[in-house]
Amino acid sequence: xxxxxxxxxxxxxxxxxxxxxxxxxxxxxxxxxxxxxxxxxxxxxxxxxxxxxxxxxxxxxxxxxxxxxxxxxxxxxxxxxxxxxxxxxxxxxxxxxxxxxxxxxxxxxxxxxxxxxxxxxxxxxxxxxxxxxxxxxxxxxxxxxxxxx
Numbered sequence: 001x002x003x004x005x006x007x008x009x010x011x012x013x014x015x016x017x018x019x020x021x022x023x024x025x026x027x028x029x030x031x032x033x034x035x036x037x038x039x040x041x042x043x044x045x046x047x048x049x050x051x052x053x054x055x056x057x058x059x060x061x062x063x064x065x066x067x068x069x070x071x072x073x074x075x076x077x078x079x080x081x082x083x084x085x086x087x088x089x090x091x092x093x094x095x096x097x098x099x100x101x102x103x104x105x106x107x108x109x110x111x112x113x114x115x116x117x118x119x120x121x122x123x124x125x126x127x128x129x130x131x132x133x134x135x136x137x138x139x140x141x142x143x144x145x146x147x148x149x
Contacts, residue, residue: 001041002032002081007140011074013124014131021122026071032081033102034095041146042109050116074122077106
């Protein structure tokens with residue numbers, strides 16, 4: 001399981017011209033799910049993302065987490081994070097989980113992140129053609145792979 005975390009001032013997801021979710025200051029998390037991922041990957045990544053100290057404290061030092069600042073989180077599924085690019089110029093997505101496995105794991109990730117924050121998280125729609133907008137704050141962008149612990 002892979003995530004790309006972006007510290008944002010705001011972020012939103014629009015599907016077919018309709019706003020699905022939007023957040024203020026917090027994290028936009030792009031989530032890629034592989035065929036060998038399970039609940040332990042979710043627990044690891046939710047723990048890391050919710051406690052990652054990438055928000056400034058009163059001294060301008062990245063010393064606070066999204067939990068510490070009461071920030072919001074938007075989670076968007078993105079199978080392309082599982083792309084393999086070793087051969088040729090056309091990415092292979094063979095490592096990405098199929099819908100039957102990925103949808104429940106995506107929903108579990110969102111639920112556990114919501115529990116960690118003590119409030120709902122914004123979501124995209126699995127498999128939809130989404131338009132994601134964000135105002136990256138910093139910019140701060142962090143990539144974490146649950147298989148590289």
